[in-house]
Amino acid sequence: MLHTLAVLVENNPGVLARVAGLFSRRGFNIDSLAVGRTDNSAISRMTIVVEGDDLILEQVTKQLHKLIDVIKISDITKDEYVDRELVLIKVNADAATRGEIMQIVDIFRAHIVDIGHKTLTIEATGDEGKINAIEQALRPFGIRELARTGKIAMLRGFKASSVNNNGKEDV
Amino acid sequence: MTGAQALIRCLEEEKIELVFGYPGGAILPVYDALYHSKIRHILVRHEQGAAHAADGYARVTGKVGVCMATSGPGATNLVTGIANAYMDSVPIVLITGQVPTTQVGTDSFQEVDITGITMPVTKHNYLVKDPRQLPKIVRQAFHIAATGRPGPVLIDLPRDVAQAEIDFTYPESVNLPGYRPTYRGHPSMIQQIARVIMEAERPVIYAGGGVIGADAAEELKMLAETISAPVTNTLMGLGSFPGSHPLFLGMLGLHGTRYANMAVTGCDCLIAVGARFDDRVIAKVAGFAPNAKVIHIDIDPAEIGKNVRAHLPVVGDVKQVLQSLLALLQKKENREWFSHVQALKAEFPLRYRQGDKLKPQYVIEKISEITRGDAIIVTDVGQHQMWAAHYYQFKRPRTFISSGGLGAMGYGLPAAVGAQLGAPDRKVILITGDGSIQMTMQELGTAAEQRLPLKIFVLNNRQLGMVRQLQEFYCDRRYMAVGFSFNPDFARLAGIYGMEGYTIENAERLAEILPAVLQSPEPVIVDCLVCGKENVMPMVLAGSTIEEAIG
Ligand SMILES: Cc1ncc(C[n+]2csc(CCOP(=O)(O)OP(=O)(O)O)c2C)c(N)n1
Numbered sequence: 181m182l183h184t185l186a187v188l189v190e191n192n193p194g195v196l197a198r199v200a201g202l203f204s205r206r207g208f209n210i211d212s213l214a215v216g217r218t219d220n221s222a223i224s225r226m227t228i229v230v231e232g233d234d235l236i237l238e239q240v241t242k243q244l245h246k247l248i249d250v251i252k253i254s255d256i257t258k259d260e261y262v263d264r265e266l267v268l269i270k271v272n273a274d275a276a277t278r279g280e281i282m283q284i285v286d287i288f289r290a291h292i293v294d295i296g297h298k299t300l301t302i303e304a305t306g307d308e309g310k311i312n313a314i315e316q317a318l319r320p321f322g323i324r325e326l327a328r329t330g331k332i333a334m335l336r337g338f339k340a341s342s343v344n345n346n347g348k349e350d351v
Numbered sequence: 352m353t354g355a356q357a358l359i360r361c362l363e364e365e366k367i368e369l370v371f372g373y374p375g376g377a378i379l380p381v382y383d384a385l386y387h388s389k390i391r392h393i394l395v396r397h398e399q400g401a402a403h404a405a406d407g408y409a410r411v412t413g414k415v416g417v418c419m420a421t422s423g424p425g426a427t428n429l430v431t432g433i434a435n436a437y438m439d440s441v442p443i444v445l446i447t448g449q450v451p452t453t454q455v456g457t458d459s460f461q462e463v464d465i466t467g468i469t470m471p472v473t474k475h476n477y478l479v480k481d482p483r484q485l486p487k488i489v490r491q492a493f494h495i496a497a498t499g500r501p502g503p504v505l506i507d508l509p510r511d512v513a514q515a516e517i518d519f520t521y522p523e524s525v526n527l528p529g530y531r532p533t534y535r536g537h538p539s540m541i542q543q544i545a546r547v548i549m550e551a552e553r554p555v556i557y558a559g560g561g562v563i564g565a566d567a568a569e570e571l572k573m574l575a576e577t578i579s580a581p582v583t584n585t586l587m588g589l590g591s592f593p594g595s596h597p598l599f600l601g602m603l604g605l606h607g608t609r610y611a612n613m614a615v616t617g618c619d620c621l622i623a624v625g626a627r628f629d630d631r632v633i634a635k636v637a638g639f640a641p642n643a644k645v646i647h648i649d650i651d652p653a654e655i656g657k658n659v660r661a662h663l664p665v666v667g668d669v670k671q672v673l674q675s676l677l678a679l680l681q682k683k684e685n686r687e688w689f690s691h692v693q694a695l696k697a698e699f700p701l702r703y704r705q706g707d708k709l710k711p712q713y714v715i716e717k718i719s720e721i722t723r724g725d726a727i728i729v730t731d732v733g734q735h736q737m738w739a740a741h742y743y744q745f746k747r748p749r750t751f752i753s754s755g756g757l758g759a760m761g762y763g764l765p766a767a768v769g770a771q772l773g774a775p776d777r778k779v780i781l782i783t784g785d786g787s788i789q790m791t792m793q794e795l796g797t798a799a800e801q802r803l804p805l806k807i808f809v810l811n812n813r814q815l816g817m818v819r820q821l822q823e824f825y826c827d828r829r830y831m832a833v834g835f836s837f838n839p840d841f842a843r844l845a846g847i848y849g850m851e852g853y854t855i856e857n858a859e860r861l862a863e864i865l866p867a868v869l870q871s872p873e874p875v876i877v878d879c880l881v882c883g884k885e886n887v888m889p890m891v892l893a894g895s896t897i898e899e900a901i902g
Contacts, residue, residue, distance in 0.1 A: 194466065194470075194478070197467065198470060201470050238656060242653035245652065245653070248474075248527060248529050250529045251528045
């Protein structure tokens with residue numbers, strides 16, 4: 181089963197290597213990982229999608245907690261959450277196919293962000309299913325290049341997986 | 352002051368009395384600062400020795416051990432020592448020199464990414480880039496190394512950072528939002544545990560190194576006596592419970608005593624205290640304490656449920672948890688169980704056969720008899736280590752110093768150096784093998800230079816005995832690369848290093864010289880030419896449960 185972890189870490193050099201190293205060393209599989217700063221520049225947030233049963237997840241979480249730079253881990257899988265990925269797709273496009281591609285872009289509420297001589301570059305955001313679907317839809321035209329961010333996620337409603345400035349957990 | 356001077360000031364603030372190390376170019380400023388300090392520097396002969404010595408020092412004293420080395424090869428030479436301390440949860444702080452920050456990442460002379468290399472074997476590590484951060488980092492490093500589940504912390508210090516000018520203030524406290532070990536066990540869980548223990552009819556306590564780390568031997572003894580539960584130790588736990596106590600079962604596991612393994616198999620309540628269900632202890636998971644409610648008390652939440660499912664886990668400081676637990680327990684006797692266990696002890700004792708040749712087990716037994724558990728026993732890795740665990744009767748914590756988790760041959764001699772420096776008035780005895788000692792033999796130089804009165808017993812079977820034993824059982828006696836057709840004369844080697852040396856070939860001669868050797872104020876090497884056919888028994892073969900041991 182895939183689990184989505186929201187991991188808050190101190191924004192120290194090497195923190196990504198520590199987390200990634202931990203996963204590979206202990207044989208945990210990362211499905212996707214996205215990192216970026218939070219509103220507090222000293223704290224970054226990692227969204228890690230990891231594959232495993234409850235026992236593995238328990239170990240992943242506990243081992244992550246042992247890293248000094250890791251402040252908080254929330255497994256949000258079982259909660260209501262919003263998740264998004266961003267993808268950029270450069271696809272072959274000539275006069276004959278351009279219209280059809282633009283229709284697909286519309287259907288997925290994606291955007292064209294660059295037009296080349298023989299290509300279009302498309303930006304789409306959405307959950308994993310939507311991103312997979314747009315990729316499938318564009319594949320027949322010939323995808324020249326594709327870049328995906330990996331998933332970021334946030335709990336719905338009032339609940340938050342964050343920390344305040346003292347590093348204490350918010351309630 | 353400079354970064355290097357600040358570092359030394361930090362060490363002084365941490366009340367560090369001695370450091371083990373080996374200098375070089377990148378760490379030059381630190382040594383220059385050390386020149387003006389009262390901190391004693393022990394010059395080893397190889398950086399691995401510095402790390403092991405700091406580790407031995409830490410295990411004996413309970414304080415944080417410190418060692419330093421230069422960049423590149425100096426740093427890589429530390430790695431085995433770091434991994435060893437990591438596996439056995441020993442608090443040490445390691446300081447490595449690094450090339451200047453301007454050259455980091457350019458493959459410059461003697462540059463290695465030691466923070467990268469040691470990430471998997473340190474509790475935490477730092478590459479100091481901003482000199483102003485140095486005091487804070489050192490403060491954190493000592494805090495992290497010594498608290499929670501202890502472990503090694505490395506600080507990599509680039510030369511320009513060591514030379515930079517900074518204003519020094521030593522932080523009073525540390526603020527690490529991601530590091531808050533749990534010390535107090537969950538009260539309702541402790542209540543539940545108390546209930547289960549009071550209901551148990553066949554309890555066994557399985558105590559590991561965490562008891563020693565938490566300074567909880569006293570509490571362990573009270574627990575055992577209150578509920579009349581026999582106590583078995585892991586290798587790391589030896590010394591946490593008196594070896595002469597009627598409730599003591601000796602070591603459990605692959606080379607555990609038959610009665611310890613049988614008691615664990617038969618118990619209805621297993622109380623694991625500061626132990627981690629290592630594969631060398633549990634063998635086949637399904638056959639380990641199959642009828643027991645498993646209680647697991649440990650400071651490290653990640654150890655709970657990692658290898659064996661615990662029915663009743665408590666995360667917390669072993670000492671504190673045991674104290675809370677003791678307050679809830681009443682005295683009870685499990686008469687039937689107690690007499691059953693005593694019968695097992697009588698029926699399946701550890702034993703070996705005396706013969707014409709000197710038996711390694713006998714050497715240990717004799718040393719135990721004469722020192723009466725008052726010595727600090729340091730071992731290397733191999734058969735001799737297991738025999739030391741079997742036949743030496745330990746009395747108190749921090750007297751058995753051995754490489755458990757990593758099983759690093761070569762640990763013994765440098766660890767003995769560290770142990771003796773940490774406990775100058777104690778008798779430190781190294782039990783080593785002819786294989787192991789040759790891995791770090793150069794530290795005889797350190798021992799001689801520091802005039803350490805070490806008593807070194809080489810259980811010399813002219814082979815890598817433990818591997819020979821494995822080949823006997825698993826490779827149909829195809830003995831490959833386990834015999835030494837050349838060994839140095841260890842007694843003469845002693846002479847070269849200004850130590851007393853003896854070569855002993857039989858039991859009578861051993862008994863004759865042993866009292867004097869152990870009383871001698873001088874360092875001594877006793878080369879014990881022991882029978883080369885002995886096996887460590889009992890032995891649990893691969894795929895068996897601990898109850899199915901042979902021998
Ligand atoms: C650094 C290292 N290399 C290899 C091993 C594998 N090993 C385990 S025990 C052993 C033999 C040890 O020989 P010796 O020190 O003579 O002790 P004995 O078993 O003969 O008592 C070896 C090679 C090890 N534990 N550590």
